[in-house]
Amino acid sequence: MRAAVALLLAGIGTAQAAAPDAAAQYTSDARLWGSVSREQTVGTAAITAYFVRTRPGAAGIDVRFGDFALRELAPGLAVASGHYTFLRRAADGMMSEEPSRFSMVMMRGPDGLWRIADHHSSRLPR
Numbered sequence: 001m002r003a004a005v006a007l008l009l010a011g012i013g014t015a016q017a018a019a020p021d022a023a024a025q026y027t028s029d030a031r032l033w034g035s036v037s038r039e040q041t042v043g044t045a046a047i048t049a050y051f052v053r054t055r056p057g058a059a060g061i062d063v064r065f066g067d068f069a070l071r072e073l074a075p076g077l078a079v080a081s082g083h084y085t086f087l088r089r090a091a092d093g094m095m096s097e098e099p100s101r102f103s104m105v106m107m108r109g110p111d112g113l114w115r116i117a118d119h120h121s122s123r124l125p126r
Contacts, residue, residue, distance in 0.1 A: 022047065023044035023045070023047045024044075026044055026047050026115055026116045026117075026119070027115045027117045028044055029042070029043060029117075030043065030044065030047060030116055030117050031118050031119070032046075032047050032119045032121075033120040033121065035098075035100050035121040035123055058088045058089065058090060060088070061087065062086075063084050063087070065083075065084045066083035066084060068081060069081055076107060078114070079103065080104045081102065081103040081104070082102060083099065083101055084100055084101075084121075085097050085098065086098040099124040100121055100123050100124060101124055102120060102121045102122075104116050104120075105118040105119075
């Protein structure tokens with residue numbers, strides 16, 4: 001289970017770099033509390049739109065996962081929480097880092113794949 005969820009988390013970083021694929025990591029009715037959104041984003045279509053929208057001054061974004069904890073709450077249901085850093089590339093090539101934290105509830109679907117059902121992200125306090 002840990003290996004499968006670690007692959008899912010790694011896929012999120014890749015998916016955010018290729019934003020339209022990001023929603024494939026989520027259940028169809030997933031909820032996302034994004035770190036740059038004032039409201040919940042619900043469903044794969046809305047999650048795709050969240051990840052593809054242009055951030056002011058950003059030419060690209062990636063995510064690097066840091067330490068995280070993973071617990072299987074019940075068969076097919078897990079929660080992960082930890083740290084990640086958003087790496088933003090500006091149009092002029094300058095890079096910036098935004099340390100953040102996350103919690104995710106993941107479910108294993110009938111196809112055996114783990115997907116995110118609920119995702120909260122927020123910037124780390126300074």
